[in-house]
Amino acid sequence: MAKSSEESSSRRTFMMVIIGLISSIIGVALTIPVLGVVLSPLFRKRDIVWTKLGKFSDLEIKPLAPKFIPVYFKVKEGWSVNTLPRQVIVVKTIGGKFLFFSNQCTHLGCPIHWVPARQKFLCPCHGGMFNALGEVVGGPPPRPLYKWVHKIENDAVYIQNKFIDNPKDRGI
Numbered sequence: 001m002a003k004s005s006e007e008s009s010s011r012r013t014f015m016m017v018i019i020g021l022i023s024s025i026i027g028v029a030l031t032i033p034v035l036g037v038v039l040s041p042l043f044r045k046r047d048i049v050w051t052k053l054g055k056f057s058d059l060e061i062k063p064l065a066p067k068f069i070p071v072y073f074k075v076k077e078g079w080s081v082n083t084l085p086r087q088v089i090v091v092k093t094i095g096g097k098f099l100f101f102s103n104q105c106t107h108l109g110c111p112i113h114w115v116p117a118r119q120k121f122l123c124p125c126h127g128g129m130f131n132a133l134g135e136v137v138g139g140p141p142p143r144p145l146y147k148w149v150h151k152i153e154n155d156a157v158y159i160q161n162k163f164i165d166n167p168k169d170r171g172i
């Protein structure tokens with residue numbers, strides 16, 4: 001009789017363990033999709049958006065005399081919408097073509113500035129130098145200046161928070 005009571009007790013314990021396990025599996029199965037919905041914005045790439053730089057007819061600049069213009073991209077990051085301030089360097093070539101460069105040095109990303117007397121963009125961090133066409137003319141930068149994706153529509157210039165040759169294909 002004592003043996004039968006022991007058997008029924010261990011059977012009860014076994015059943016409790018099984019029920020506990022099944023409950024845990026159901027709990028985890030229900031939680032994973034909810035967590036996915038809640039956390040997915042954190043792992044998403046930054047949105048790529050357009051912003052207006054200004055009127056094209058207002059870009060009355062002399063050839064090879066760069067003009068720095070600030071732009072503000074409103075992008076969704078995670079659960080919030082942030083404003084990202086960036087700089088566009090507009091350069092008009094001798095032939096009248098317009099180029100829209102980033103002011104980010106292509107070495108380690110420091111902001112460059114234009115030195116008219118030397119006709120060069122200089123990077124204060126490690127001495128990188130670029131000419132007005134964005135080509136490297138000195139220092140460690142491994143490649144020319146990045147160019148913003150842009151379009152001109154109805155006399156307005158629009159810039160995208162993406163470089164033309166951005167290998168990561170994500171918002172900047």
Ligand code: FES
Nearest residue numbers: 105107108123128
């Ligand atoms: S960051 Fe510009 S030269 Fe290094």
